[in-house]
Amino acid sequence: xxxxxxxxxxxxxxxxxxxxxxxxxxxxxxxxxxxxxxxxxxxxxxxxxxxxxxxxxxxxxxxxxxxxxxxxxxxxxxxxxxxxxxxxxxxxxxxxxxxxxxxxxxxxxxxxxx
Amino acid sequence: xxxxxxxxxxxxxxxxxxxxxxxxxxxxxxxxxxxxxxxxxxxxxxxxxxxxxxxxxxxxxxxxxxxxxxxxxxxxxxxxxxxxxxxxxxxxxxxxxxxxxxxxxxxxx
Numbered sequence: 001x002x003x004x005x006x007x008x009x010x011x012x013x014x015x016x017x018x019x020x021x022x023x024x025x026x027x028x029x030x031x032x033x034x035x036x037x038x039x040x041x042x043x044x045x046x047x048x049x050x051x052x053x054x055x056x057x058x059x060x061x062x063x064x065x066x067x068x069x070x071x072x073x074x075x076x077x078x079x080x081x082x083x084x085x086x087x088x089x090x091x092x093x094x095x096x097x098x099x100x101x102x103x104x105x106x107x108x109x110x111x112x113x114x
Numbered sequence: 115x116x117x118x119x120x121x122x123x124x125x126x127x128x129x130x131x132x133x134x135x136x137x138x139x140x141x142x143x144x145x146x147x148x149x150x151x152x153x154x155x156x157x158x159x160x161x162x163x164x165x166x167x168x169x170x171x172x173x174x175x176x177x178x179x180x181x182x183x184x185x186x187x188x189x190x191x192x193x194x195x196x197x198x199x200x201x202x203x204x205x206x207x208x209x210x211x212x213x214x215x216x217x218x219x220x221x222x223x
Contacts, residue, residue, distance in 0.1 A: 040216070045211070110154070
C-alpha cells in the first residue's frame, strides 16, 4: 500500500539534546511537508519541499532544520529541543501544490522533552 | 490576516445527525478541505470543495458557500467511531493551507 511512514512514533529526548525525526513516502509525491501540532491546536507548517526546492515558513525557529536527500525521504532536525517543542510532528505529502492537491499525512511522531 | 473559525467542541448522540460549521477569511481561495483526526493520530482526508454546493460521500457531506466564506461538514447516522476532531483547512491564493484548530466531536450512546 502506498503510504507515508514516520519513525519513530514516539521520541523522548532531553532538554537541549539534538533529535532527528524521519519521514518516508511510497506515493512518489513531489511535495513533502513538516507540521508541528500541539494539543487542540491547528497544525503549524514548519517547512515544505517541492522536489528539492526548500521552503521555510517565515516564523519557523532557527532551531528547526530539514533535509530531503531524495524524493522518498525527508528529515526534521531539532538542534536544541526546548520544553516548548514537545508536540506531535506530522509529515505530509502531496502530488503538487495546486488547488485540489490533497495532503496525505503520516501517523506522526510524538516528541517528549524532559 | 487569515483566519479559520470553527467551534471548539460539539456533542451528539449515536445515530443522530451533526453539522460542524467553518467560516474563513483568507487572501484568495483555492478550495476548502475537511480532515478527520482521531486523538493521537494523524489527520485523514475527508473532502474537498472548491465550487458552491453540497458534495456527498456516504454518511459524510460537505457544503461550501464562497460568497459567505462558509462551509459545513454534515455527518449522518453517527457511530461511536466518529468521535474525533474535525479540521477545516482553506487553500489561499498562494496554495498554502490555512488550518482551523479543529472541532472535537463527542458521540454519546
